[in-house]
Amino acid sequence: MSNYVPAGICKVQLDPVCEDGTPDATRSAIVACNVLNIDINTRLTDGFSIEDPSGIPGQNCIELELPGTQRPPEIVVDTCNVLDPEFDAVASGLNEIVALASGGVATQAAKKAEDCLCACEEGEEPCNRWTMTIWSLNYCSGASGKRNTDGRFYVTVFPNIEFQPQAGTVSLTNELGGSRQYLAYGYESSVGWRGPADIIPAEVDFTACSVSFPSDVCPPGDCGCGGCDSEESVPLAATARRRRTATPAAPAADIPDASELIPA
Secondary structure, eight states: OOOEEEEEEEEEEEEEBOTTSOBOTTSOOEEESOEEEEEEEEEEOOOEEEEEEOSSTTOEEEEEEEOOOEEEEEEEEEEOSSOOHHHHHHHHSSEEEEEOTTSSEEEEEOSSGGGGSOBSSTTSOBOOEEEEEEEEEEEESSSOOOBOTTOSEEEEEEEEEEEOOOOOOOOOOSSSOOOEEEEEEEEOOSSOOOOGGGOSOTTSOOOSSOEEEEEOOOOSSOTTOOOSOSTTOOOOOSSOOOOGGGSOOOOGGGSOOGGGTSOO
């Protein structure tokens, strides 16, 4: 066993789920390459204390202190200036996706936010729940700059997140400054779905709002974390399992120089 150094975000996959975490076959999975940073913020309820003074000076009849309790974590997603129409539409919760006859997709501003959120089943309240799987490159600690043999990737899975519609400003200028920020809350999955390609190891007791582990399961596309424009860059299957021994070793060119990883 070795220590892990996640080096950046390689790719992110969103798989649609219903409120209980069950995969939703009515919507399609989405792969994004434009995610720049993800922050996970712990949230707590406010604790409080009660003191009831007694007849004796300096003493209380009752002293009760209740600490804050943990709430679903806040997940903040920052993207670079590259616009991913599908991911940004889903994460914003305020756009809908339109297929173009010439190929590709476009986003269209919605008249009402609720018109753009897909319901899991007809007649139910609209939901914007997703399983978010994040691949980061995984390196050994120290100055070797070598890929970690425990797993070529460091994977984090949020089984059940809900993007929160929010106000924001998008500037269309001559400068590369179109970065965006999105907010989601993370929840537990009550059905125990183990993510795309059953990527969550069987020995992991997945009962939390998130789980992280080393893995050799490649992200959509190639194992070198290439762009999203190749034919192979399709979402991982919802149920297929890819075994670790079937993944080829990383080529020498895939390993960066140590100076690129360790600050001067």
